Amino acid sequence: MIEAEPCLAFSPPKKSEIKTQLDLLESHLQTKTGIVTLEEGRNSFISRLWLCENAKKSINVQYYSIAKDNAGFIMCDYLIRAADRGVKVRILLDALARQMAVKEIQALDSHENIEVKVYNSIVQKGKKIYIRFIKSVRHLNRIDQRMHNKVIVVDDLVAITGGRNIADIYFDYDEHYNFRDRDIMLMGQEVGDVSKSFDQYWKDTLCVNYEFVTRKRKKKSKKKRFEQLRRYTCNPDNFSIEMRNKVAEFSNRFKSIQNSNEFLWADNVSFVSDPPDKNIKRDERKGSACSDTLMALLSQAKLSIDIESPYLITMDEGKNLLREAVNRGVKVRILTNSLGSTDNENAFSGYSRDREKTLETGIEIFEFKPNAVVRDKHMPKEAISALARKSVYGFHPKTMVIDNKISIIGSYNFDPRSADLNTECVVIVRSAEFAKILQKHINVDLLPDNSWQTTKDFNPDSEAGIRKKWKVFSRRIFPKSKL
Numbered sequence: 001m002i003e004a005e006p007c008l009a010f011s012p013p014k015k016s017e018i019k020t021q022l023d024l025l026e027s028h029l030q031t032k033t034g035i036v037t038l039e040e041g042r043n044s045f046i047s048r049l050w051l052c053e054n055a056k057k058s059i060n061v062q063y064y065s066i067a068k069d070n071a072g073f074i075m076c077d078y079l080i081r082a083a084d085r086g087v088k089v090r091i092l093l094d095a096l097a098r099q100m101a102v103k104e105i106q107a108l109d110s111h112e113n114i115e116v117k118v119y120n121s122i123v124q125k126g127k128k129i130y131i132r133f134i135k136s137v138r139h140l141n142r143i144d145q146r147m148h149n150k151v152i153v154v155d156d157l158v159a160i161t162g163g164r165n166i167a168d169i170y171f172d173y174d175e176h177y178n179f180r181d182r183d184i185m186l187m188g189q190e191v192g193d194v195s196k197s198f199d200q201y202w203k204d205t206l207c208v209n210y211e212f213v214t215r216k217r218k219k220k221s222k223k224k225r226f227e228q229l230r231r232y233t234c235n236p237d238n239f240s241i242e243m244r245n246k247v248a249e250f251s252n253r254f255k256s257i258q259n260s261n262e263f264l265w266a267d268n269v270s271f272v273s274d275p276p277d278k279n280i281k282r283d284e285r286k287g288s289a290c291s292d293t294l295m296a297l298l299s300q301a302k303l304s305i306d307i308e309s310p311y312l313i314t315m316d317e318g319k320n321l322l323r324e325a326v327n328r329g330v331k332v333r334i335l336t337n338s339l340g341s342t343d344n345e346n347a348f349s350g351y352s353r354d355r356e357k358t359l360e361t362g363i364e365i366f367e368f369k370p371n372a373v374v375r376d377k378h379m380p381k382e383a384i385s386a387l388a389r390k391s392v393y394g395f396h397p398k399t400m401v402i403d404n405k406i407s408i409i410g411s412y413n414f415d416p417r418s419a420d421l422n423t424e425c426v427v428i429v430r431s432a433e434f435a436k437i438l439q440k441h442i443n444v445d446l447l448p449d450n451s452w453q454t455t456k457d458f459n460p461d462s463e464a465g466i467r468k469k470w471k472v473f474s475r476r477i478f479p480k481s482k483l
Helices: 017-023 041-054 070-084 102-109 129-138 191-203 210-214 223-234 241-248 250-258 289-299 316-327 345-352 355-359 381-385 416-421 432-445 466-477
Strands: 033-038 058-063 088-094 114-119 151-154 158-162 177-180 183-188 207-209 264-266 269-273 304-308 331-337 364-368 392-395 399-402 406-410 425-430 451-454
Touching: 017 041, 017 250, 033 041, 033 432, 041 070, 041 151, 041 158, 041 241, 041 250, 058 070, 058 191, 070 088, 070 102, 070 114, 070 223, 088 191, 102 114, 102 210, 114 210, 151 191, 158 191, 158 406, 183 191, 191 207, 191 269, 241 250, 264 432, 269 289, 289 316, 289 399, 289 406, 289 416, 289 425, 304 432, 316 331, 316 355, 331 392, 345 466, 355 364, 364 392, 399 432, 406 432
Parallel strands: 058 088, 088 114, 177 392, 304 331, 331 364
Antiparallel strands: 033 183, 033 264, 058 151, 114 207, 151 158, 158 183, 269 425, 304 399, 364 451, 399 406, 406 425
């Protein structure tokens, strides 16, 4: 194993580059929110690592899952590095969706400056399988509710939220399957609301300390406990010297972002998050903060609606809303995964069985190609060269643009699970200038090189393999509302 000694002897900057650079923007920070989309997977990953490296006080991490893979290990190492310098790190994961094994979570939680909590852990309590099964039956309505939020907040100064979890497939590290995805970085006024949302979850009774779930006491950390992870990250085969240099040099990139045409200061930015106990107090268990807000915005559209959603399952309410929009003269376009590009055959089954009825509303549907040319734009050459011959490029942004002036980016899929079951969060930007920037990216995704347009006479299912077709067919036994 090749080791990089400078990496092992890593020393953070004495002065936080985040604070230094934001101090220069103090006149904007109090009344406006700086925003920029993160379209490229590797750059989005580097942004997170650089923020962790420069954190001075706190890092709050809230994700549906952190995977036990290259990106997950590297991210955890940077969180530990921050904790080693005294930064308070809080990590909140969904109890069932989390991909890290128990021992990895316990190791993180053992650090004196790291605390891990899990959301909705009801079925994990109890050592015996039959006890878990009994609890699962007794709490069926709660098991189906997952925390789908994706947020990182550093020093209450900068936040990133959007479609990406922490895993190789979101950051162009996987050899066989990667996502075209989108995050939004926030700095300034609205970061405070993101922090408040995190605190609301952290304090809620549905979020419990991991040691409570495992019934093992948290022990104070020993540096040796994390040496293996440190050596993994410092091995150039896992995290190249070029990537480490990009993290180190990101302060210059941060400055260039602020001076680019993609970055702007907005007066009207809102962060909307579902409460931790979403729908528990609603009799019909339908809707909540995010879905109610988005449906209201869509119902007010006058000119156009563009939606990017990796999973598209339209129930009667959604179809009626879109049909009414089309009848008002609104042009509606939706881009989702094709069968060839999807990573979720369950969701595609719900979409495909209702595809013709959705088209009958008058909306235009586009399906992403598994070999979309836009991959060459968003993935670096070294990542593309590492791909397997039949590597798939999937689609994962959760984005809406309404009337060329309202933009939404977040974790919300256009399906009943996001609407009624999972907790979600979105950023709403009321700015024609930002909508123009976002629309440009959407228009590229819709080009024939990247997507098929599906009609009543054509869909691209034939481009997928027999195995995927069978999976979709076999999932037809499940109700759409649970997919």
